[in-house]
Amino acid sequence: MVERRRIEIPSGVKLKESVGEETKFPFEISPMYEGERIRKDDMFVELGGPTQPKFELVMALPVDQVVDMKVTLVGPDLDEMEQGKAYPYAMVYYIAGSKIETDLEPVIERRNHDFQNYIEGYMHLNQRYDIWIRIGKNAMKKGLKSLIQIAKATMMLYKNELPFIEKIEAVYITDKALVEKLLKEVAMPIYEERDRRVETLHDEDVSEFYSCTLCQSFAPTNVCIVSPDRPSLCGAITWFDGRAAAKVDPEGPNRAVPKGEVLDPIGGEYSGVNEFAKQESGGEYERIKLHSFFEYPHTSCGCFEVIGFYMPEVDGIGWVNRGYPDPAPNGLTFSTMAGQTGGGKQVAGFLGVGMAYFRSKKFIQADGGWYRTVWMPKALKEKLEKYIPADIKDKIATEEQARTLDELKEFLKKVDHPVVKGVVRPVDGKKITNGWVEEVAEVAKEEEKPAEAAPATTHAVTQPAQQAVQQFSMPLVQLPQLQLPAASSAPAGIKIIIKDAKITIDKVIVRKAEKGGK
Amino acid sequence: MTIIAVAGKGGTGKTLVSALLVHFISKHTSRLLAVDADPDSNLPEALGVSKLVRKTIGEIREAFQTSRDEMGSMNKEQWIEGKIYGEVVCECENYDLIVMGRPEGEGCYCFANSLLRGVLRKMMKHYDYIVVDSEAGLEHFSRKTIDSADYVIVVTDASMKGLTTAKRIKQLMKELKLGVKEIFLIANRVYSQEAERNIRKFADEEGIKLLEVLPFDEEVAKIDMMGLPVTMLNESSEVYKRMKKVSDFFLKLKATI
Numbered sequence: 001m002v003e004r005r006r007i008e009i010p011s012g013v014k015l016k017e018s019v020g021e022e023t024k025f026p027f028e029i030s031p032m033y034e035g036e037r038i039r040k041d042d043m044f045v046e047l048g049g050p051t052q053p054k055f056e057l058v059m060a061l062p063v064d065q066v067v068d069m070k071v072t073l074v075g076p077d078l079d080e081m082e083q084g085k086a087y088p089y090a091m092v093y094y095i096a097g098s099k100i101e102t103d104l105e106p107v108i109e110r111r112n113h114d115f116q117n118y119i120e121g122y123m124h125l126n127q128r129y130d131i132w133i134r135i136g137k138n139a140m141k142k143g144l145k146s147l148i149q150i151a152k153a154t155m156m157l158y159k160n161e162l163p164f165i166e167k168i169e170a171v172y173i174t175d176k177a178l179v180e181k182l183l184k185e186v187a188m189p190i191y192e193e194r195d196r197r198v199e200t201l202h203d204e205d206v207s208e209f210y211s212c213t214l215c216q217s218f219a220p221t222n223v224c225i226v227s228p229d230r231p232s233l234c235g236a237i238t239w240f241d242g243r244a245a246a247k248v249d250p251e252g253p254n255r256a257v258p259k260g261e262v263l264d265p266i267g268g269e270y271s272g273v274n275e276f277a278k279q280e281s282g283g284e285y286e287r288i289k290l291h292s293f294f295e296y297p298h299t300s301c302g303c304f305e306v307i308g309f310y311m312p313e314v315d316g317i318g319w320v321n322r323g324y325p326d327p328a329p330n331g332l333t334f335s336t337m338a339g340q341t342g343g344g345k346q347v348a349g350f351l352g353v354g355m356a357y358f359r360s361k362k363f364i365q366a367d368g369g370w371y372r373t374v375w376m377p378k379a380l381k382e383k384l385e386k387y388i389p390a391d392i393k394d395k396i397a398t399e400e401q402a403r404t405l406d407e408l409k410e411f412l413k414k415v416d417h418p419v420v421k422g423v424v425r426p427v428d429g430k431k432i433t434n435g436w437v438e439e440v441a442e443v444a445k446e447e448e449k450p451a452e453a454a455p456a457t458t459h460a461v462t463q464p465a466q467q468a469v470q471q472f473s474m475p476l477v478q479l480p481q482l483q484l485p486a487a488s489s490a491p492a493g494i495k496i497i498i499k500d501a502k503i504t505i506d507k508v509i510v511r512k513a514e515k516g517g518k
Numbered sequence: 519m520t521i522i523a524v525a526g527k528g529g530t531g532k533t534l535v536s537a538l539l540v541h542f543i544s545k546h547t548s549r550l551l552a553v554d555a556d557p558d559s560n561l562p563e564a565l566g567v568s569k570l571v572r573k574t575i576g577e578i579r580e581a582f583q584t585s586r587d588e589m590g591s592m593n594k595e596q597w598i599e600g601k602i603y604g605e606v607v608c609e610c611e612n613y614d615l616i617v618m619g620r621p622e623g624e625g626c627y628c629f630a631n632s633l634l635r636g637v638l639r640k641m642m643k644h645y646d647y648i649v650v651d652s653e654a655g656l657e658h659f660s661r662k663t664i665d666s667a668d669y670v671i672v673v674t675d676a677s678m679k680g681l682t683t684a685k686r687i688k689q690l691m692k693e694l695k696l697g698v699k700e701i702f703l704i705a706n707r708v709y710s711q712e713a714e715r716n717i718r719k720f721a722d723e724e725g726i727k728l729l730e731v732l733p734f735d736e737e738v739a740k741i742d743m744m745g746l747p748v749t750m751l752n753e754s755s756e757v758y759k760r761m762k763k764v765s766d767f768f769l770k771l772k773a774t775i
Contacts, residue, residue, distance in 0.1 A: 034640055035637075035640030035641045035643065035644055036644045037603060037607065037614070037641065037644060039548070039609050039614070040609050041548075041609075050604070106591055110593045110596065113593075113596055123603075125596075125599065125600045125603050125604060126596060126597075126599075126600035126604070127592060127593055127596045127597070127600075128592065130600060132600065132604060191590075194590065194591045195590030195591055195592075197591060198590050198591050212629075214628040214629060214632055215626070215628050232629075234625075234626035234628060234629060235586070235587065235626075236583075236586055236594075236626065236628070236629035236630065237629055238591075240591045241593075241594055241629075244593055244595075253632065301626075302626075303625075303626030303628060304626075305625065305626075322624060322625055323624075355587060356587050
């Protein structure tokens, strides 16, 4: 972690200091001013913005290192600035309080935007190293003289609105060299650290998840749960976005969902999520596992960027993104599968996800994650390349290697994909599939439902998957392998190969005895 | 904040009406926002400011869709707001202009639109007048990217198609529940007394107030053909004079509220 400490101010620079609360400000402070745009013609000066170095930063420090309500201004103040010009700008806040942790820094930092926009005649845009401030001529006319007044007003708002801040101190900098130096040496490493946090923060590290009901208008039973390890399936909302939205509008579309008790750490099942799901889906769903493909999977609203589909023939999972127009090896296109799965349904065997979920360390971990993945379009695979474990990367087929199940089967066998001999899920080292067990059965049933013709399975995981695929394959998938023997309808001399009867949808393949080809 | 939506069948002259409204109202206040909400129109050209336009809302929305995964823990609403304020809002001489741009592509835009709505709502309340040049389908109103309209001006020519569209817009406006106080009709390129009688009859039957009848104007046609801004219209032109009257009507309307 980047060490948090007070900024060192080089000797010899111009410095102004002020301690204590201000009682009177020459400007109004009200949420009414939020969103006010200061036009170039009405602008006194611009701070930061497209042409100047700039940043804003909140740092949590031990309580004895923060001088409450102190402002230090390094560099020229407003009265030394020339009208119409742009200047470098950094706003650094030190905060302290018994409840304040480093993790809270970004949450507090983003409020700088809100609070400063409450100030009449002061426009604050963007965040971090992109901030862009305009101070209006009207503010100067009304008596604004110093950036210290701005800092004091902002700190006052911080303390009023976020009472857990016990002490706050500000350092504002307009000195170009210092802004540039601190941006590079202090601020950037901290922003980068925060972004890395997105990838290192996990479900177990937080006490609440967030819901999203933005899509409920067309998917009434959809229950989107956004956790650190599971971004929304439209791809737009991360746990951080959910937290930010819930803080602003707790009753809005993103609400806090307390995790409750952990019921299944691998599948990602939590009592709080289940309760929420029951309530939000109108009783339709009682359980949801965040990182499971087969067992009580997350509902799919219709917004998902990528849909996963189980292929019993190879006992593996394929993924196809919205932009891929051709049928996947299972013979179905994205839109066909999406049409069946969308609308807020929980359909085992199909799962809509966001692109960002592939980055998750818990990516369908209950069902083997990447090691159960057998196919995805080339473009999607390339996009996700750096998140695919090296030892499986080349074993996942794209449309270049396989467009049909037969080609896929050939490919997987050739590269010795884990599904062939059995998948061991990395999360706990448990072997979850047995691989392709080929058996020869004697009886040939004609046009019977294939899944039912197969021996019953004992594995719990397969139950929902079986139902789902059955449901699906009946009206939609005329599996090519099945059609052939059915047409010939000659029981004698036909082999029925039951593949992988132990694990998944048990599927029957009928072949001519003399040749193993089709 | 008074939102005036200008709508009508394509080619009836709603951009002419919008541009002249902006032109006249901006002489009274700089707190005026012009919105080009018709992907098929060219309000910036009509105003002679197309060189100032950098990005459209649609482009920002697309950029958001493709870069959101790389935003780490950054705040996405602030990201969108910064792009709109910094790159979409174009500061014209005495008013601001935004171009909504192309409609959404495939995929889910729920979140992007939800953020967009919030930002636009916050931004719009700081303007005294907002003039929206909108296509007949009123897409941005039905999606609530623009969530209300105080007055609607339906522009029509003398054609049956123009009038039918006017009727449809009136119906749609009602269904959208935008809090519309009144719907007005402006007839454009009216070349005969018979055509005018026809339009007046339509307005009476539909209960829409006919605000102004603009005659066919050689000069408008010429400017149109040469692709020049309509703000260059001669002050003695009939269309110019009558649109000034319309603008004064709205300025007075606001003053009396």
